[in-house]
Amino acid sequence: MPEIRQNMATKQWVIIATERARRPEEFVDPSRQPSRLTLPELDPACPFCPGNEEGPDMEVTRLPEGAAAWKVRVLKNKYPALQRHGERVRHFDGVHRAISGVGYHEVVVETPLHNVSPALMTAEDLALVLQAFQMRGIAMALDDRIEHVIYFKNHGLRAGTSLVHPHSQIIGLPVVPYDVRSRDEEARRYFDDTGECVYCAMLRDELEDRRRLVCENEDYVAFLPYAALSPFHIWILPREHHSSYLMVSPIAIFRLAQICREVLLRLYVSLNDPDYNIVLRSAPVKAWYADHLHWYVSLIPRVTQTAGFELGSGMYINTALPEESAAFLRSVTLEG
């Protein structure tokens, strides 16, 4: 019989469709070609490749800072969803509510190499990307107009990216999105009822249960949530309670890079470099020290498609058992 599971943090239900469940191997797309074999290291037509860079007025920062040979480069988005300058003004008119579209929309170019997959980058290089996230997140948080920052990565066409050069994006918003506020409220309710952060409770449960674990290190644990939205949906949670990513120490950022790299490599090897979205979920910027919120990384491989049911219900149908997906990812042999 199928099972409908609830995520205790978000309170969202997920159908674990055992009747249509597929074996983990069935999600492998054998037609995929690793981009390091099919693409050049440098593409003269790519706006992110060294040598083609847009003018310095588009650069926000680079790492190492000031270096001629950058490893990570943060740019203003050429077609930004929000406008950097201007006042945050609210408009009220009958049943209409609007707010001026001020905020940040930046691109993090993760490497000078056009054809590398993030799974194949070193932890040192990935740490620079995560460091750039934090630097820019702090800068945005210090801007009074900004209420929330979304850090995300779209890897591959199915995940919604149009540019193949490895990059991620940061959007600083002048509002707290509705869904983020809902999660805040649900977590607060759990804290009121139990005196504990719901994410800390879930993490403890996963560490005891172990069936959904993917891998772990000193500071982080990667697992499929009990109510995973889709096959191979993975959460990477810090063991230590912090509501905001902006509070994370440099050494903890490095260990985050290490575990991200291991998770990405396990997906790369076992599922043949699948497309995926990554979101780093940090508390709204004015909730840096919330007892009830816990920052984390969520990764959703795009091995299935959402459609009318998900639009209409907000629910997901997961056609794989989280316990089986986790065992599959644990079984991957990583060289070196």
Place this chain on the structure above:
Amino acid sequence: MPEIRQNMATKQWVIIATERARRPEEFVDPSRQPSRLTLPELDPACPFCPGNEEGPDMEVTRLPEGAAAWKVRVLKNKYPALQRHGERVRHFDGVHRAISGVGYHEVVVETPLHNVSPALMTAEDLALVLQAFQMRGIAMALDDRIEHVIYFKNHGLRAGTSLVHPHSQIIGLPVVPYDVRSRDEEARRYFDDTGECVYCAMLRDELEDRRRLVCENEDYVAFLPYAALSPFHIWILPREHHSSYLMVSPIAIFRLAQICREVLLRLYVSLNDPDYNIVLRSAPVKAWYADHLHWYVSLIPRVTQTAGFELGSGMYINTALPEESAAFLRSVTLEG
């Protein structure tokens, strides 16, 4: 400057990205071929085509009822997300909450013709599909285990369908999805504050403003919401307040078919038969007479893709102005 608009019913914010806004014509995919030209009327390999039908044990009902030559056929889904028989049991175990996956998952085959686009069907034939929705919705609502019914259609590959033969789906759930409950709560709050259904208020505003109207008839109004999620996102609202689709009269179902047909035809002609998802949003089955809820049809053409930002924020970025999209759809000349 971009604008962040709020939908007063759902309270969700949408970025109307004027800086990246595209003209309505730019969303036309010229490579598309109408399926009536590229596909046969009858496909011997299609499980929904007459002659290939699955056994009578898979049929739930047909319209006209009892007719040998059916026009609409409701089937049990061959790979159901939920199981028809069994008890609804809740499980509580530490931080885990689950409920047995009982419920309905049915397919509505909309026409015997393999290659017809719903936009090209007659209002009479579309009305039979909508009648089947209501019949099955009532049957599910009478089942004590069912809390909510989702009616949806995925048209085209980008909208998540794998079978080309025109069909829609109905899923009867043993829980009210989190997002549906959130909408219920927000609408109730508006009602408490104003004594009015928020959807009735929005409809009145659209009829006064007129810039976002697509078309209307005696019983229905089709418009792009002020905070449309994406280009050509359309709501079809009944003028009369009813929380549940299950209360709609046969004549009002026929007029719904008429306006759906006109909306679909305007999209078909102007955007070259785009892929789309349709959701019919009706109140949870135990809220048949709610003062604060209003059933409606939501249509989202899949002309853009959602990615990490939407996953992480629940917000959408609309790269078209709703007022321009509506004017574009109004300007379409329909023959006959």
